[in-house]
Amino acid sequence: MSIATVFEIVLAAVVLGLALWTIAVRETYSATVGFVAYGLLVSLIWVRLDAVDVALTEAAIGGGLGGVVLLGAAARLRATETTTAESRMVRLGAAILSAATAAALAVAILLLPDPAPTLAPAAVANASATSLANPVTNVLMAFRGMDTMLEKVVLLLAIVGVWSLASDQAWGGRPGPRHEADPNGVLAFLARLLPPAGIVIGIYILWTGADHPGGAFQGGAVLASMWLLVIMAGLADTPAASSRPLRLVLIAGPGLFLLVGLGGLCFGSAFLAYPIAFAKPLILGVEIAMLLTIAATLALLLAGAPERSMQR
Amino acid sequence: MSFAGDIVTIVSVSAGAFFFLAGTVGLLRFPDTLTRLHALTKADTLGLGFVVLGLLPQAASLRDGLKLISIWLLALLAGATVSQLIARSARQSGSVR
Numbered sequence: 001m002s003i004a005t006v007f008e009i010v011l012a013a014v015v016l017g018l019a020l021w022t023i024a025v026r027e028t029y030s031a032t033v034g035f036v037a038y039g040l041l042v043s044l045i046w047v048r049l050d051a052v053d054v055a056l057t058e059a060a061i062g063g064g065l066g067g068v069v070l071l072g073a074a075a076r077l078r079a080t081e082t083t084t085a086e087s088r089m090v091r092l093g094a095a096i097l098s099a100a101t102a103a104a105l106a107v108a109i110l111l112l113p114d115p116a117p118t119l120a121p122a123a124v125a126n127a128s129a130t131s132l133a134n135p136v137t138n139v140l141m142a143f144r145g146m147d148t149m150l151e152k153v154v155l156l157l158a159i160v161g162v163w164s165l166a167s168d169q170a171w172g173g174r175p176g177p178r179h180e181a182d183p184n185g186v187l188a189f190l191a192r193l194l195p196p197a198g199i200v201i202g203i204y205i206l207w208t209g210a211d212h213p214g215g216a217f218q219g220g221a222v223l224a225s226m227w228l229l230v231i232m233a234g235l236a237d238t239p240a241a242s243s244r245p246l247r248l249v250l251i252a253g254p255g256l257f258l259l260v261g262l263g264g265l266c267f268g269s270a271f272l273a274y275p276i277a278f279a280k281p282l283i284l285g286v287e288i289a290m291l292l293t294i295a296a297t298l299a300l301l302l303a304g305a306p307e308r309s310m311q312r
Numbered sequence: 313m314s315f316a317g318d319i320v321t322i323v324s325v326s327a328g329a330f331f332f333l334a335g336t337v338g339l340l341r342f343p344d345t346l347t348r349l350h351a352l353t354k355a356d357t358l359g360l361g362f363v364v365l366g367l368l369p370q371a372a373s374l375r376d377g378l379k380l381i382s383i384w385l386l387a388l389l390a391g392a393t394v395s396q397l398i399a400r401s402a403r404q405s406g407s408v409r
Contacts, residue, residue, distance in 0.1 A: 187393070189393075194389065
């Protein structure tokens with residue numbers, strides 16, 4: 001047994017143990033911490049499977065921004081958390097439902113044909129059509145561009161959902177509390193020092209996504225965390241939800257994607273069909289718009305519902 | 313050249329692994345928040361530093377080497393800042409004297 005196999009077995013065992021612990025532990029806060037560690041370890045598994053694009057996304061969303069959302073939720077729930085257990089019937093029902101779901105998933109995986117049907121060779125064979133060397137970006141932006149466009153629409157719906165939680169007085173106001181931090185403190189220092197490097201890294205991840213693992217989502221997550229850092233250090237405030245420039249940024253990604261898709265309908269062969277000669281510049285343009293949209297959406301999802309009315 | 317590079321890699325990565333192990337033991341065994349933070353940040357900075365140093369001879373190009381070093385510098389910055397913030401909030405909440 002090679003060292004790599006031993007490492008993989010240990011990794012799988014730790015991930016399974018951590019998953020069980022996350023389910024079994026009582027406090028929401030501990031479960032959240034377990035879930036963040038779980039996300040980071042799962043991204044290691046994706047690296048072992050040579051799916052570096054997925055690993056980057058899992059680390060950024062599952063381990064990073066998703067963890068922050070859950071930590072915020074856990075902090076809000078702490079006051080209402082009860083130490084008394086639910087009734088036996090509720091717990092039994094939840095256990096049966098969870099076990100049935102897990103069993104159904106296990107059966108579905110066992111019933112998959114072996115080898116699984118795959119479009120990977122076709123995706124690699126047609127890579128020259130877009131002059132992008134990263135097959136994942138090819139699939140996301142060209143071969144299955146429709147899915148990616150709808151995914152961005154879902155992000156938009158998510159932010160509409162979060163904003164809908166605002167009270168009537170705060171509607172259209174600034175999301176989240178106003179963060180106050182020592183202007184000469186450590187956090188403000190980091191918020192001044194890190195974003196220049198972070199912005200370069202975010203744009204680099206987008207740019208390198210054409211030929212290597214990376215892309216708009218991973219780069220957008222880095223940009224979002226830089227923006228949140230500046231907001232949390234009190235150096236900047238969240239923009240009002242009613243701000244027109246902000247709303248333009250939020251619809252830029254899906255809007256441009258839709259526009260390019262309709263252009264394909266008019267000038268090309270089908271919806272979202274890129275003319276071969278302009279495939280790369282078009283994809284790059286859509287990705288840049290998506291980078292801005294994703295960064296703004298993720299940061300605002302974390303900032304939460306508008307809490308302060310326009311006057312304050 | 314490659315043999316010497318391999319020696320450097322093995323020695324440095326082993327040293328890095330030792331510091332990670334020591335830091336983890338410290339995190340589990342030390343009595344309060346500040347001493348645990350002390351153990352943890354030493355593991356991060358020294359352990360990761362040795363691992364990066366060990367990987368440098370294996371880097372395919374100068375660019376890869378510079379990327380490794382910048383990862384270490386970013387981790388240093390994040391680790392130092394976050395440990396300060398955790399220590400401050402621990403002191404303010406009164407869990408350490």
